[in-house]
Amino acid sequence: xxxxxxxxxxxxxxxxxxxxxxxxxxxxxxxxxxxLLLPQEATEEDRLLLRNxxxxxxxxxxxxxxxxxxMIQGDFGHSFRHQSPALTLLLTALPATIRLTLFxxxxxxxxxxxxxxxxxxxxxxxxxxxxxxxxxxxxIHAGILGGIADD
Numbered sequence: 001x002x003x004x005x006x007x008x009x010x011x012x013x014x015x016x017x018x019x020x021x022x023x024x025x026x027x028x029x030x031x032x033x034x035x036l037l038l039p040q041e042a043t044e045e046d047r048l049l050l051r052n053x054x055x056x057x058x059x060x061x062x063x064x065x066x067x068x069x070x071m072i073q074g075d076f077g078h079s080f081r082h083q084s085p086a087l088t089l090l091l092t093a094l095p096a097t098i099r100l101t102l103f104x105x106x107x108x109x110x111x112x113x114x115x116x117x118x119x120x121x122x123x124x125x126x127x128x129x130x131x132x133x134x135x136x137x138x139x140i141h142a143g144i145l146g147g148i149a150d151d
Contacts, residue, residue, distance in 0.1 A: 020068050028060070039078060 033054065034047045051057045055066065070077070076086035 017068070020071055021064070024064050024067050032056075033080075 012022075032047075032051075033056070034050045038046055038050060048057070055063060058066075074087060076090065079083070079089055081085050082089060
């Protein structure tokens with residue numbers, strides 16, 4: 001059991017680092033944030049000063065390490081658009097996200113139960129636990145699983 005928990009913990013850390021890397025790369029692919037944060041008439045000196053304040057003048061590996069360290073501490077930065085901490089924005093959206101997730105899960109269960117009732121217990125074509133089912137059954141299963149995986 002201990003080995004299993006350690007393995008799952010290691011897998012979770014890999015996923016967290018991977019997601020952090022994806023977020024970091026996507027935010028750096030959008031371009032130079034100083035172009036969005038400063039007015040068009042800003043001088044190059046203003047841009048360099050802001051890049052220094054935001055830490056964008058450091059090498060990418062250093063920026064990534066600082067990004068991950070802050071993320072682990074729960075510091076998700078500051079939203080320039082909303083002028084508030086990003087964590088506050090995440091926490092305000094969390095209740096609606098949880099409700100939406102629970103509704104989607106309940107809907108998936110209802111659809112799956114209806115599917116099972118319609119296709120696995122039809123008269124004249126009983127499908128036992130040791131048989132795969134018909135082509136339509138497999139197609140609908142694939143669609144349902146694809147829809148759930150898409151969420």
